[in-house]
Amino acid sequence: xxxxxxxxxxxxxxxxxxxxxxxxxxxxxxxxxxxxxxxxxxxxxxxxxxxxxxxxxxxxxxxxxxxxxxxxxxxxxxxxxxxxxxxxxxxxxxxxxxxxxxxxxxxxxxxxxxxxxxxxxxxxxxxxxxxxxxxxxxxxxxxxxxxxxxxxxxxxxxxxxxxxxxxxxxxxxxxxxxxxxxxxxxxxxxxxxxxxxxxxxxxxxxxxxxxxxxxxxxxxxxxxxxxxxxxxxxxxxxxxxxxxxxxxxxxxxxxxxxxxxxxxxxx
Numbered sequence: 001x002x003x004x005x006x007x008x009x010x011x012x013x014x015x016x017x018x019x020x021x022x023x024x025x026x027x028x029x030x031x032x033x034x035x036x037x038x039x040x041x042x043x044x045x046x047x048x049x050x051x052x053x054x055x056x057x058x059x060x061x062x063x064x065x066x067x068x069x070x071x072x073x074x075x076x077x078x079x080x081x082x083x084x085x086x087x088x089x090x091x092x093x094x095x096x097x098x099x100x101x102x103x104x105x106x107x108x109x110x111x112x113x114x115x116x117x118x119x120x121x122x123x124x125x126x127x128x129x130x131x132x133x134x135x136x137x138x139x140x141x142x143x144x145x146x147x148x149x150x151x152x153x154x155x156x157x158x159x160x161x162x163x164x165x166x167x168x169x170x171x172x173x174x175x176x177x178x179x180x181x182x183x184x185x186x187x188x189x190x191x192x193x194x195x196x197x198x199x200x201x202x203x204x205x206x207x208x209x210x211x212x213x214x215x216x217x218x219x220x221x222x223x224x225x226x227x228x229x230x231x232x233x234x235x236x237x238x239x240x241x242x243x244x245x246x247x248x249x250x251x252x253x254x255x256x257x258x259x260x261x262x263x264x265x266x267x
Contacts, residue, residue, distance in 0.1 A: 030080045037068045038093050045101045046263035050234055050256040053248045060254050061113040065263050066098045095122040099131045106142040115147035115177055120158040123165045144173035151179045159190050166195040182222045191229050199226045203237025210246040220250040
């Protein structure tokens with residue numbers, strides 16, 4: 001019998017490079033753990049405050065950030081899987097889980113106002129819509145304390161879907177935020193057709209803004225555009241008081257970032 005060569009153990013689908021192989025195995029295991037966590041409801045929402053730029057920075061609302069746990073209770077870092085699943089069915093399942101958990105928090109905290117992230121593709125997903133429709137049909141009055149955050153690049157991929165959904169939701173008081181504003185080259189002609197209540201200026205334009213003339217010009221322009229379309233402007237990724245002070249001086253309505261609070265499981 002012929003001796004098997006070491007390379008015979010590798011099929012055509014197996015990466016030849018050892019590091020590439022290790023990464024592929026890790027990613028496969030991570031996605032399996034994410035599926036298991038969703039199937040067993042082993043997910044939680046961490047909440048980060050978004051503060052109004054008034055005296056003492058009162059909290060305007062909290063952004064919900066889903067945390068997926070493995071079977072030992074450890075958080076699976078989102079960077080290990082979110083990029084791979086955003087445009088897949090698993091991404092839709094993550095969005096549905098986030099929405100369901102957000103409604104649970106709103107039900108038990110009547111003074112709470114939350115934002116939750118959703119892909120434009122999820123707006124037409126059956127599982128995600130079932131979560132939303134149950135809430136709408138229950139007339140629980142939680143929907144008017146919810147903000148849906150849609151990323152700029154996601155919204156621009158399916159603008160007609162987003163606009164149609166926004167029109168449908170107008171009677172229910174559901175609010176909308178355009179996330180990562182400025183990062184995805186928004187076609188400004190669409191802004192007048194959307195129904196966004198606020199924009200979140202991408203953190204790339206906020207970093208070290210008090211010392212960066214380019215960021216100062218760009219951030220002020222984005223805030224001016226938001227106000228022109230009667231939208232509130234939130235500055236993301238604020239990490240210092242110096243950044244916050246400058247953002248207030250150019251008209252930011254709210255600030256969000258580690259300087260004002262890290263994501264936590266309790267509020």
